[in-house]
Amino acid sequence: QVQLVESGGGSVQTGGSLKLSCVASGVNVARDCMAWFRQIPGKERERVGGLDYYGTEDAALFVGGRFFCSRSSTKNTLYLQMNNLKPSDTAMYYCAARQGPCFTALGPNSYSYWGQGTQVTVSP
Secondary structure, three states, X not given: OOEEEEEOOEEEEOOOOEEEEEEEEOOOOOOOEEEEXXXXXXXXXXXXXXXXXXXXXXXXXXXXXXXXXXXXOOOOEEEEEEOOOOHHHOEEEEEEEEOOOOOOOOOHHHOOEEOOOEEEEEEO
């Protein structure tokens, strides 16, 4: 059984930082495909960043150089470091996983498992 549990969300002011965590069970953060997405009510879920099989992260492709993904194999945890936050970053953030490696950035429909989400709110 796959479980993804996110934490670390909260309310910050513009320019602040947060670090999200996703503790995984039933998938291996070092071998299986995992990523972060976010969603604003009424809008489609969008990719924020993830890691491929080799550990190359791609958050810069989606949110510039402000966010960074990493993982801990010993803790089986995926992280999202978010810096210089803006009000436009306000959203529910989700951890996603699919079994098997990935070698490119995948969209939300490619992931089978989702966490419950953690809310990030950035005030002006």
